[in-house]
Amino acid sequence: MERKKLKKEFYLIEDVVEASKLLLGKKLCTFTDGLFTSGIITETEAYNGVFDKASHAYGGRHTPRTEVMYREGGVAYIYLCYGIFSLFNVVTNKKGIPNAVLVRAITPVDGIEIMQQRRKKLYKDNKFAGGPGTLSQALGLHYSQTGTSLRSSEIWIEETEIIPSKKEIISGPRIGVGYAGDDAKLPYRFIFKMD
DNA sequence: CGGCCGATCCACT
DNA sequence: GTGGATCGGCCGA
Numbered sequence: 001m002e003r004k005k006l007k008k009e010f011y012l013i014e015d016v017v018e019a020s021k022l023l024l025g026k027k028l029c030t031f032t033d034g035l036f037t038s039g040i041i042t043e044t045e046a047y048n049g050v051f052d053k054a055s056h057a058y059g060g061r062h063t064p065r066t067e068v069m070y071r072e073g074g075v076a077y078i079y080l081c082y083g084i085f086s087l088f089n090v091v092t093n094k095k096g097i098p099n100a101v102l103v104r105a106i107t108p109v110d111g112i113e114i115m116q117q118r119r120k121k122l123y124k125d126n127k128f129a130g131g132p133g134t135l136s137q138a139l140g141l142h143y144s145q146t147g148t149s150l151r152s153s154e155i156w157i158e159e160t161e162i163i164p165s166k167k168e169i170i171s172g173p174r175i176g177v178g179y180a181g182d183d184a185k186l187p188y189r190f191i192f193k194m195d
Numbered sequence: 196c197g198g199c200c201g202a203t204c205c206a207c208t
Numbered sequence: 209g210t211g212g213a214t215c216g217g218c219c220g221a
Contacts, residue, residue: 045202054202065217082203083215089202102202123205133203143216176202 004159005151011073011092016099017188019092020046021169024192025162028106030155032140035114039106039129039139040162045174046188047089049098054180057098068147069098076155078136078146085133086143090150090157104132104175106139107194115139164192 006026013019021044029038047055049069056066056079068077073092077100081087093099106129108115115138119128122137129135136142141155148155171187178184 047202056202063218079202080216082201082213084213085203087202104202131203174202179201 006157006159008074008151011090011150012094013073014093014097016046016048016092016101019090019099020044020101020188020190021164023090023101023103023157024169024190025160025164027109027158027160028103028139028155029110029158030139030141031153035111035140037108037111037115037139038158039108039110039115039135040160041103041105041157042107042192042194043103043105044190045102045104046190047100047102048188049093049100052180052186053183054174054177055098055100065146066098069100070096071147073099074150076141076146076148076150078141078143078148080143081133086136086141087132088136088139088141102132103135104189105130105191106135108138162194168193 023041023044026041027038028041049057050060057069072095075091077089077091078086089100089102091100108129115128119138129138150156170191172189173185174189
């Protein structure tokens with residue numbers, strides 16, 4: 001199978017909103033526990049670094065956890081939410097600018113049975129990658145992998161034939177960021193509606 | 196050092 | 209529609 005990993009330059013985009021839209025339709029792949037799984041990215045959210053009250057790096061905050069966000073674009077920022085879920089983000093922009101794109105949903109492509117099994121261990125339904133917590137679980141991602149390069153053999157993103165048209169991208173306010181004041185209203189959430 | 200709470204999900208009443 | 213699970217990160221003392 002031909003691999004078309006996104007180039008390093010892709011992750012250096014300076015507009016995180018643009019990066020969020022460009023990631024829609026791309027293929028997120030993982031090779032963890034010796035198993036290959038992947039899915040098409042269908043929902044993302046932009047987090048605009050120091051200017052964004054909803055971002056962990058708002059106001060230029062540096063903590064051990066957020067340090068990866070300041071790295072050069074092209075690494076994974078994975079952190080623990082609610083003590084249970086690992087949420088997967090793509091770090092973008094140049095070194096020193098903590099932009100990140102949260103991947104909220106994928107449509108499973110390769111290794112569907114593996115993903116179902118990973119989910120079935122804990123739950124009994126069939127919806128295994130429709131949310132940010134569940135997609136990480138399905139792909140075998142864990143917050144301990146934060147900082148992993150997206151051009152590694154563990155986690156990477158591939159180019160696809162799918163190029164969403166403007167019509168197919170629906171934007172709206174982000175989820176669960178009510179505490180962010182005015183920034184909570186920004187249309188930084190993008191859904192790729194496939195027909 | 197202690198306490199609060201989060202970019203969520205699921206099983207219920 | 210809603211509350212419980214569950215624990216590391218962060219902040220204040």
